[in-house]
Amino acid sequence: KSRIQLQIISPRYEEINQMILRKFDRGSTLYRTEGGFTRTASYAVQTIIGKRELFRLREEVLLIDDKAFIVISQVSEVNGRGFTLEKIAEN
Numbered sequence: 001k002s003r004i005q006l007q008i009i010s011p012r013y014e015e016i017n018q019m020i021l022r023k024f025d026r027g028s029t030l031y032r033t034e035g036g037f038t039r040t041a042s043y044a045v046q047t048i049i050g051k052r053e054l055f056r057l058r059e060e061v062l063l064i065d066d067k068a069f070i071v072i073s074q075v076s077e078v079n080g081r082g083f084t085l086e087k088i089a090e091n
Contacts, residue, residue, distance in 0.1 A: 010068040
């Protein structure tokens with residue numbers, strides 16, 4: 001089942017990450033990044049969503065940071081916790 005991968009680079013990455021976790025009940029991964037031109041250190045947020053969620057998630061990100069750099073890719077297969085394995089129960 002294909003999915004959509006988003007990579008979001010923004011100085012407001014923590015707010016974006018929390019929004020993904022809370023509003024979309026999706027997991028995320030944070031990557032340390034450095035701007036190639038500006039050399040500014042930050043984080044990128046990566047998440048995998050269904051096609052139906054794409055428009056809404058993109059709009060939510062832009063409400064937090066209208067200058068966020070968003071890369072959207074189609075993924076042909078996703079395996080692991082939350083997809084082919086059950087999510088970890090919350091403590």
